[in-house]
Amino acid sequence: DTAVSQTPKYLVTQMGNDKSIKCEQNLGHDTMYWYKQDSKKFLKIMFSYNNKELIINETVPNRFSPKSPDKAHLNLHINSLELGDSAVYFCASSQLGRGGGKLFFGSGTQLSVL
Amino acid sequence: QQQVKQSPQSLIVQKGGISIINCAYENTAFDYFPWYQQFPGKGPALLIAIRPDVSEKKEGRFTISFNKSAKQFSLHIMDSQPGDSATYFCAASGLAGNMLTFGGGTRLMVKP
Numbered sequence: 001d002t003a004v005s006q007t008p009k010y011l012v013t014q015m016g017n018d019k020s021i022k023c024e025q026n027l028g029h030d031t032m033y034w035y036k037q038d039s040k041k042f043l044k045i046m047f048s049y050n051n052k053e054l055i056i057n058e059t060v061p062n063r064f065s066p067k068s069p070d071k072a073h074l075n076l077h078i079n080s081l082e083l084g085d086s087a088v089y090f091c092a093s094s095q096l097g098r099g100g101g102k103l104f105f106g107s108g109t110q111l112s113v114l
Numbered sequence: 115q116q117q118v119k120q121s122p123q124s125l126i127v128q129k130g131g132i133s134i135i136n137c138a139y140e141n142t143a144f145d146y147f148p149w150y151q152q153f154p155g156k157g158p159a160l161l162i163a164i165r166p167d168v169s170e171k172k173e174g175r176f177t178i179s180f181n182k183s184a185k186q187f188s189l190h191i192m193d194s195q196p197g198d199s200a201t202y203f204c205a206a207s208g209l210a211g212n213m214l215t216f217g218g219g220t221r222l223m224v225k226p
Contacts, residue, residue: 004157040218040219041152041201041218041219041221042216042218042219043158043203043216043219044216045213045214045215048213056213090157090158092157102148102160102163103148103150103158103160103214104160105157105158105159106157107155107156107157108155108156108157
């Protein structure tokens with residue numbers, strides 16, 4: 001059983017399109033995240049949701065909109081895709097209340113904007 | 115502003131050697147310092163973590179050394195193996211625990 005699963009694994013699309021990435025965790029965690037990893041492997045947090053509520057929203061263009069229908073799911077919708085959005089997007093989850101909870105990552109979605 | 119600085123960016127070690135990766139942080143509120151290991155095509159996975167109340171933590175061939183006064187911590191991989199070839203990330207978080215700040219990563223290659 002995959003603890004944190006995200007789909008699709010690969011996403012190739014044209015500039016200007018709108019796309020979504022889905023994420024689900026079966027660990028019973030209360031917090032989920034989206035991280036972006038650029039071509040230099042740098043990992044940067046984008047959003048964090050705790051029990052369906054947004055708690056971290058880093059400086060991310062408002063073309064990116066996370067949605068959490070329940071605490072086991074956190075989807076990422078991206079409008080008007082740009083070339084610079086090409087990256088690997090990772091979903092992660094953790095259980096807060098333990099001071100720096102262990103993050104469990106999904107296997108990533110490689111987004112290529114042409 | 116990069117709050118966690120990691121070096122080197124890349125590292126080549128012979129099989130059986132010791133791999134050492136260093137990190138420095140700025141925020142004194144950080145109180146949790148994990149290391150993550152990432153293989154190609156996979157997400158990062160927690161390898162080992164330390165809190166500032168101890169100066170060293172060892173798990174198998176992996177050891178974290180922590181220097182609170184210098185605001186530095188490092189990962190030592192003893193008897194490095196080709197299977198250890200991966201990208202390693204140090205990270206840090208504060209009392210809130212919900213925001214890990216990652217270092218820039220180190221690509222380790224262990225040559226057979």
